Amino acid sequence: ALAGILAVTVVYEYQFLPRAVPYGKLTVTLHSGPYAGIRTTPSRAAYLIQLRADLSRMAAPSDRLLFFYQVPAFYLFWPHGVATNSVWISSPKGLDVNDDPGPLPPPTLAYYHREQLLPDVVVRIIDTVGLTKRQLRQSYCGGLDYDVALVRPFYAVFRRPPGGLTPVVVSQAGR
Numbered sequence: 001a002l003a004g005i006l007a008v009t010v011v012y013e014y015q016f017l018p019r020a021v022p023y024g025k026l027t028v029t030l031h032s033g034p035y036a037g038i039r040t041t042p043s044r045a046a047y048l049i050q051l052r053a054d055l056s057r058m059a060a061p062s063d064r065l066l067f068f069y070q071v072p073a074f075y076l077f078w079p080h081g082v083a084t085n086s087v088w089i090s091s092p093k094g095l096d097v098n099d100d101p102g103p104l105p106p107p108t109l110a111y112y113h114r115e116q117l118l119p120d121v122v123v124r125i126i127d128t129v130g131l132t133k134r135q136l137r138q139s140y141c142g143g144l145d146y147d148v149a150l151v152r153p154f155y156a157v158f159r160r161p162p163g164g165l166t167p168v169v170v171s172q173a174g175r
Contacts, residue, residue, distance in 0.1 A: 034076035047154060051123075052077050058149055058157050059121040066119035068104065068142060074123070083119035085111035103143030122146055122158040129153055 021041060028045040030038050033052050040048070055077055059065060064083035067074045072087040085108050091100040103109065112118055124140050131140070133148045136156050146158035 034073075050152060051155065054150060054152065054157060055123075058159070063120035064117065065121050065123065066142075067123045067125065069100070069125060071125050074125075083112070083117055084108065101139035109143070118144070118160060120160050121149075122160075124156045124158065125154065126156060127154060128156050 025041050026039040028040055028042050030036055030040065030045060030048065033048070035048060051074065055065075059078070059080075061080045064081040065075075065078050066082065066084050066089075067087075068089040069091045070088060075082060075087050089105060089108060092102065092105070122141055122144060124136075124142070126140055128136065128151050131151075133151065136151065137146070137148050137158070140156065141158045144158070144160070146160050148156060149159040150157040
């Protein structure tokens with residue numbers, strides 16, 4: 001009986017992982033960056049490698065970053081400054097964040113106003129397929145009037161325009 005319990009435990013340990021990805025599909029080992037040594041799917045590996053490359057191309061070490069929604073681990077790709085009151089910004093809509101064009105949460109906007117700072121680069125994790133740059137800029141930058149700098153299938157990168165918004169303007173826009 002004990003051998004049977006151990007066998008079942010081992011099988012289930014290696015059969016399913018978070019997000020219901022079978023262990024057998026984790027065929028790529030990442031060799032650099034914050035996920036070095038971790039096995040993942042080929043598509044997720046490509047996504048993480050592309051994100052890391054895009055960050056190094058799109059942002060300077062002096063830039064402050066903001067990632068949203070619900071991707072706290074992506075801050076591991078950025079060893080420099082961030083502009084957020086929380087690394088885990090959640091959508092009021094819960095886990096289904098693709099349909100949430102709403103502004104950033106009021107505590108985040110209040111933080112920007114209080115601290116008198118804004119992110120220089122914003123990375124919005126969203127399925128961008130079918131969205132135009134205009135739609136992304138108007139509806140998916142958290143209420144910030146930033147320029148679309150880069151669009152990938154699963155995220156968009158926005159950059160604050162030179163001489164752009166101040167935290168006071170952002171605070172009033174979020175009300």
